[in-house]
Ligand SMILES: [Zn+2]
Ligand SMILES: [Zn+2]
């Protein structure tokens with residue numbers, strides 16, 4: 001079912017003549033659910049009826065919805081192996097503007113370890129069992145047989161893309177495909193988001209909070225830093241159902257990136273503590289939250305610490 005060595009699949013090109021569509025149909029025939037990516041290499045936005053998931057979402061999303069939309073709405077959840085859907089008028093219109101083909105690794109029983117930097121590739125070479133690899137712009141995809149939960153930033157430059165996620169199709173790659181090893185599964189600590197009933201919250205939130213006195217080398221105003229931080233914390237706290245750990249990673253990376261041009265220090269440690277605290281308050285285990293935040297800051301570049 002998965003892309004295998006015998007299938008000679010065309011590399012995705014930029015032809016407006018249906019190259020992406022042909023690639024997509026080949027993948028679908030091999031049992032790999034596909035979706036088009038638009039400019040920016042992101043999924044097409046939802047149609048008006050599905051905006052903000054007003055339709056309730058696709059049946060295969062985390063919260064099962066009833067959406068039967070014919071357009072490629074709902075990102076990875078739209079991925080399909082059905083050639084009738086892939087060649088429908090709605091999808092044909094999308095393929096015409098597509099810049100790449102993506103696939104839903106989890107839906108094909110696969111896990112993609114997305115290595116974004118040469119350092120991440122080097123780490124994989126020393127740590128992970130050899131498997132099918134596909135070169136990417138700055139790194140490699142390592143593809144294993146077996147699905148797991150997806151997670152961004154499990155290490156600097158390393159994302160796990162499998163269930164409820166998509167990866168760019170960049171060709172079949174080379175090498176035999178290995179069964180998903182525990183060393184990869186262990187990269188994703190189970191993100192238990194059962195609210196922790198105030199138990200751990202106090203232990204973290206009593207710690208450092210950001211204030212200008214810890215940011216003597218920051219070129220931003222207090223108001224700028226504080227506004228950005230509050231916005232980020234609100235995003236994390238809103239993730240009461242799932243994804244607070246990933247959100248914490250994203251917020252930490254985003255906020256740290258604002259300070260890469262500062263001479264420093266900018267009080268990033270204190271900012272990190274506040275993000276950890278927000279994640280813990282919605283049930284993320286502290287160790288997991290801390291690692292997500294550290295990875296986020298490291299991914300942004302360490303110049304402003
Ligand atoms: Zn729709
Ligand atoms: Zn919908």
Ligand SMILES: [Zn+2]
Pocket residue numbers: 217218219220258259262264265266304
């Ligand atoms: Zn700064």
